[in-house]
Amino acid sequence: MAAKIPVLKDAPLVIRMAGLSKRFVIRKEKSLKERIVNFGRSNKHKDDFLALHDLNLEIHAGQTVGLIGHNGSGKSTLLKVIGGIIRPTTGVIQRRGQIAALLELGAGFHPDLTGRENIFMNGSILGLTRKQLAGKFDEIVEFSGIGEFIETQVKFYSSGMYVRLAFAIAVSVDPDILLVDEVLAVGDEAFQQKCMNKIRQFQQEGCTIVLVSHSAEQIREMCDRVIVLDHGNVIFDGNTENGLSALSTSFEE
Numbered sequence: 001m002a003a004k005i006p007v008l009k010d011a012p013l014v015i016r017m018a019g020l021s022k023r024f025v026i027r028k029e030k031s032l033k034e035r036i037v038n039f040g041r042s043n044k045h046k047d048d049f050l051a052l053h054d055l056n057l058e059i060h061a062g063q064t065v066g067l068i069g070h071n072g073s074g075k076s077t078l079l080k081v082i083g084g085i086i087r088p089t090t091g092v093i094q095r096r097g098q099i100a101a102l103l104e105l106g107a108g109f110h111p112d113l114t115g116r117e118n119i120f121m122n123g124s125i126l127g128l129t130r131k132q133l134a135g136k137f138d139e140i141v142e143f144s145g146i147g148e149f150i151e152t153q154v155k156f157y158s159s160g161m162y163v164r165l166a167f168a169i170a171v172s173v174d175p176d177i178l179l180v181d182e183v184l185a186v187g188d189e190a191f192q193q194k195c196m197n198k199i200r201q202f203q204q205e206g207c208t209i210v211l212v213s214h215s216a217e218q219i220r221e222m223c224d225r226v227i228v229l230d231h232g233n234v235i236f237d238g239n240t241e242n243g244l245s246a247l248s249t250s251f252e253e
Contacts, residue, residue, distance in 0.1 A: 012096070014177055014208050015059040015082060020091035022052040022077055022232075051077040053232040055091070061176075064209040066223035066240065068247050073229040075212045079103060079179050082210060097176025097208075098127065105166035111155035115146065115165055118154055122169050136172045143194070144168040164191055171198050178202055181212045216244050 026047045052074045059065055067075045080086045081093060083101040108122045119140055123133040141147050144165045146157075154162060171178075180199065203209060203222070213219055219226065219240060226243025228236035228250070236246035 011060040011062050013058055014061045014096045015057070015210075016092075016094045017055050017057045018092050020052060020055040020057075020081065020088045020093055021050065022074075022081060022086065023089040024049045024051055051232050052081070052088070055234060057227065057234070057237070059208060059210065061097075061208050062206045063225055064203055064211065064223045066219040066226045066243065067210060067212045067229065068214075068219060068226060068243065069229035070250070072231075074232040075229055076103070076181055077232075078229070079181050079210060079212055082177075083179050095177065098173060099177045099179065100126070100170050100173040100175035101179040102167065102170050103179060103181045105163050105170065109154050109162070109166065112153055114153055115141075115144075115150040115157070118165070119150075119169055122166070123172065126170065126173050128173065133172075140165075140168045140172050143171075143198075145191075160188065160191070167195060171202075175202070175207060178207050178209045180209065182214070219244065 026049050055078070067078060069075050077086070079101070080103065081088055082095065083099055083103060084095070085101065085103065108125045109118045110121065113121065116137075119137060120130060120133050123136075123140075124130070128136070141150055144161075144167075146161050146165055149157065149161065154165070157165070178199065199209065199222070209222070211219070211222060223240050226236065226238065226240050226246075227234055228243055228246050230250055235250065236243050
């Protein structure tokens with residue numbers, strides 16, 4: 001088990017949420033025709049779902065925070081809000097520093113482009129310049145382990161190759177904040193270990209990490225703080241062992 005890096009009490013604030021909520025509208029129509037017919041008529045054909053409710057959280061530089069909870073508790077939604085992928089319905093969120101989000105790996109890939117072309121396209125989406133990507137290109141390809149297929153269109157990649165290349169691009173950003181959502185559950189065992197080693201390296205370098213995982217062992221090993229969500233509400237925020245106990249208790253209720 002890697003030693004956890006102590007977080008200084010006066011470490012700068014890198015993520016702040018105040019009164020943050022996220023509401024989704026779920027439509028009941030089963031077809032496009034029904035949606036057109038019911039358009040503008042009333043609210044009876046749609047439901048509101050409050051995924052996050054009035055969250056007030058602060059995360060400091062160098063912390064590794066585990067987000068845990070039942071399925072549907074709001075963990076992935078919160079990560080996407082932190083990453084700027086979706087906007088909160090109410091409240092504010094402030095972030096400081098470069099963010100790398102290991103959430104929907106390869107979501108920005110174009111299937112008809114080669115691995116090489118997708119490195120430059122996806123990397124630019126993450127905020128890297130073409131010059132930076134050229135300097136990191138060999139490192140990205142080496143980490144992905146798919147060098148012989150780098151000139152092949154990614155639509156011919158296996159799911160494992162796809163994920164390996166996407167992960168290699170995402171971690172090339174050298175982030176201040178790293179967001180991880182169950183991404184370590186994909187790929188073979190050797191690649192999972194490679195991913196964990198990379199995340200530990202970021203941790204050693206003082207990167208702030210927010211991690212969603214259903215693995216108590218992984219949370220216990222990586223995290224110095226745990227936030228437990230239940231139906232979009234924070235029911236616990238504190239040390240790792242007490243957080244895992246709080247989650248177990250909520251399962252029993």
